[in-house]
Amino acid sequence: MEYLDFELPIKELEEQYHKACEIGEESNVDVSDTCKQIERKLKETKKEIYKNLTAWQRVQLSRHPSRPYTLDYIKAICGDSFLELHGDRTVKDDKAMIGGLGKIGDQSFMFVGQQKGYNTKTRQYRNFGMANPEGYRKALRLMKSAEKFNIPVVCFVDTPGAYPGLEAEERGQGEAIARNILEMTRLKVPIIVVIIGEGASGGALGIGVGNRVLMLENTWYSVISPESCSSILWRSWEYKEQAAEALKLTAKDMKKQKLIDEIVKEPLGGAHTDREKAFAIVRDRIFENFQELKNLSPEELVESRMEKYSNMGVFKG
Template sequence: MATKVVLDFEKPLVELEEKLDEMRVCLKKTARDDNTAETEALSREIEALESKVDTLKAGIYKNLTRWQKVQLARHPERPYTLDYIYMIAHDFIELSGDRHYHDDKAIIGGFARIEDKEAGFSESVMVIGHQKGRDTKSNLYRNFGMAQPEGYRKALRLMKLAEKFNKPIITLIDTPGAFPGIEAEERGQAEAIARNLMEMAALKVPVICVIIGEGASGGAIGIGVGDRILMLENAWYSVISPESCSSILWRSWKYKEQAAEALQLTAEDLIDQRIIDRIVPEPVGGAHQNPEQTASTLKSILIEELQQLMSRSGEDLSESRIEKFAAMGAWTEE
């Protein structure tokens, strides 16, 4: 049985929940022993502790620091791209290879169908996203979600295929960054990402990008140019990770928390800065606490956004997409 991952700021809550579980076991025992007085007293104690747990939980997750949100975004139990694909869509057909060099397992993609019978919506879409592993073996297979040039070239090939058949594109971003190895540089990492930026800006079909976990640097923006940029509540999106920022500015990783504050990389920060367009709510405690609820919320939002975008012409989409990104980073000096 896998050990539950508990983050530092969650420990007080977990300790109370463990105590609550112990009291519930005791309650069952006293109920079996037909000890009415003790059962009633224990029930009142459990009720009071449940209220305390709910209050503490709400307080912790409502007031997370930026660094704590980074930790939550990296939680190993958090849903990844394939998890969302299978919860949101069906008939997923994975397409592989960049037709030049290799099939990068850090980026997956293919056609899938998103449906909502009650809303009368059914649409085939191209879904592309970073994929991490759950253990050492699968992380090595997926290269920890760090794509190489062939991954971005595969993504572009699939986007062009979607454009050919006039199908919307959804990208799911979750990466600590593009792979920094020398072999990736030799095969043109920078060129592959730059070409994706140029080509995605001009696509004549709707493009929706969703940051589901980590959104670091060029590794994220390489599949992140879209008409609508959505971001899960506890994800982060930045030009650099807090640790790398700390090592550059302070020559040490010890200042990662200060770096996270300075980078302003949370969903709330980025919607204020107009970098993203919409925040996707998560259950209390993070997406991993209730993946199905998170996926259901994301699906509803995606359908809503797709219905709006699909009514627009290809030329209108590409022109407004270019204007959208050109306007980012504007500032005035007083």
């Protein structure tokens, strides 16, 4: 398992615990008390560290290499019922944006989300989770299909941003994202958005308009990444921690500003420490939110969504 810099005290205690257990197994010495003491201290240290995480530390956790990605959630939630759909019917199939039909229980959903890679080869294949315009057009095509057959939509957001390359701009990156935002506001089926990792810039907004927006505890959602913000304001990446604090990008900050609806608790240490538990929590939160939305008429769904986004950023002097 990989440890982040602020998790080193946990790493040391876990190594001590395993070493003590090995000594007990290899010899006749009773080390059960020592193991219990270390285990107790380990639990206390974990609680202390994860209770007081800074904004930058949460950004680090959202990018943890072992953290589950969109397809991990979909396959765990839907099992064999997931059918991936491909292509935008114009240019090509964008591998950074995935989508398809799946079931939670007996209820069908259209799942859409950005997908990152696990190693160098798959990261290149998935373009590091940065979608091109055809990715957003594929997402919109799938959402429109879902609307046609009255199937609710679930979007998993996890991207460092939309792809900023020359070809993407030539094919209308800005227009594709803007079109998605417009069309999602008036889609006549329930939309549930779950931010499972990074939620950066327009790349996240392109599939981020929903009746309910949920954020996992150790994720971030912002107009710009802390590193990019630091490089613009200070001409250096060294101030990324200050930038993270100033951007107010954590789930707690987003909830306080009423930009999201719910914070989804993760297992202690992050979703990657207990994947099965994380999958179960996300599945339950999606289904419970759908239960609350399913009785609303198409007109009520659109009206509540429009009202929700119209009220954002409104302050009384």
